[in-house]
Amino acid sequence: MITNSKSVAVKCGGFSAKATLTSGQCFRWSERGGRMCGTAFGRYIELEQDGEYLTIFGSDEDEYEKVWRSYFDMDSDYAAIRDELVEAEPRLAQAAQYASGVHILAQEPWETLCSFVISQNNNIPRIRGIIARLCLNYGETALRGECAEDEAEGRAFPSAERLASISEDKLREFGCGYRAEYLAGLARGVCDGSIDLDAVRQAPVEEARELLRRIKGVGPKVAECALLYGFGRLECFPVDVWIKRAMERDFKDCENLIRGKNAGVAQQYIYEYIRHTAQHN
DNA sequence: GTCCAGGATCGGA
DNA sequence: TCCGATCATGGA
Numbered sequence: 001m002i003t004n005s006k007s008v009a010v011k012c013g014g015f016s017a018k019a020t021l022t023s024g025q026c027f028r029w030s031e032r033g034g035r036m037c038g039t040a041f042g043r044y045i046e047l048e049q050d051g052e053y054l055t056i057f058g059s060d061e062d063e064y065e066k067v068w069r070s071y072f073d074m075d076s077d078y079a080a081i082r083d084e085l086v087e088a089e090p091r092l093a094q095a096a097q098y099a100s101g102v103h104i105l106a107q108e109p110w111e112t113l114c115s116f117v118i119s120q121n122n123n124i125p126r127i128r129g130i131i132a133r134l135c136l137n138y139g140e141t142a143l144r145g146e147c148a149e150d151e152a153e154g155r156a157f158p159s160a161e162r163l164a165s166i167s168e169d170k171l172r173e174f175g176c177g178y179r180a181e182y183l184a185g186l187a188r189g190v191c192d193g194s195i196d197l198d199a200v201r202q203a204p205v206e207e208a209r210e211l212l213r214r215i216k217g218v219g220p221k222v223a224e225c226a227l228l229y230g231f232g233r234l235e236c237f238p239v240d241v242w243i244k245r246a247m248e249r250d251f252k253d254c255e256n257l258i259r260g261k262n263a264g265v266a267q268q269y270i271y272e273y274i275r276h277t278a279q280h281n
Numbered sequence: 282g283t284c285c286a287g288g289a290t291c292g293g294a
Numbered sequence: 295t296c297c298g299a300t301c302a303t304g305g306a
Contacts (some may be wrong), residue, residue: 122286126286129285178302238287240286265294
């Protein structure tokens with residue numbers, strides 16, 4: 001727990017830190033003592049929210065402007081995005097209202113791509129566990145990381161160089177299963193330059209999709225998630241089992257929903273809504 | 282024991 | 295091009 005440290009309070013409109021950080025787009029945040037705690041961009045922080053006011057413990061105004069403002073996508077007008085989405089597809093109204101506090105995080109491309117390679121045919125608690133073990137064993141201690149109650153939480157995600165140095169057997173020990181081969185190949189490719197994430201970042205979205213899908217272990221869904229959550233491509237629309245069910249049940253024949261420039265936001269609203277209203281939850 | 286999870290790959294039709 | 299089997303793992 002961060003105490004006796006600097007902090008910064010910001011007005012955040014309709015943003016919900018908890019809803020955003022538990023919405024399945026990231027795997028490294030957890031709630032502890034009423035705060036959301038986690039590490040991104042090699043910096044550990046804790047968040048406390050009271051209505052429109054968000055206090056970031058451990059951070060200051062300068063770091064907020066430099067790092068967190070864009071990470072939490074504070075500059076997009078989500079109310080306006082919702083209005084546009086609902087106008088184009090009225091059936092989205094309920095989900096959009098329900099999940100209105102959710103923003104699309106601007107995460108680090110490398111970590112995001114790895115995370116969603118691990119996510120395939122896997123469930124969220126287990127994905128979180130695998131990533132936590134990787135960070136604990138191979139991640140650098142984050143700035144302020146020693147304040148984290150859970151040690152893995154105070155570590156940065158391992159670099160490509162570090163991951164590339166781990167054997168596939170070792171990755172399997174951490175629970176990666178058959179994905180160990182994919183993760184190792186991805187790390188090696190980034191190190192030797194055959195995989196160029198900066199080229200992905202600069203490419204038009206369709207070309208970016210192609211580049212990502214060339215990577216073994218990266219199919220349509222993982223590419224779409226990486227682009228949406230790690231490369232800021234809000235038009236990307238990942239379809240997992242939950243979204244597929246929701247689309248078949250509630251959004252039959254809605255090209256206008258999945259093709260818009262903010263389709264990814266709509267997708268996140270639907271995901272959040274369906275996951276919290278499903279029967280067996 | 283079976284089913285499922287923010288799926289992708291592979292071989293065969 | 296499309297379809298089914300298969301892939302590790304742990305919780306329900």
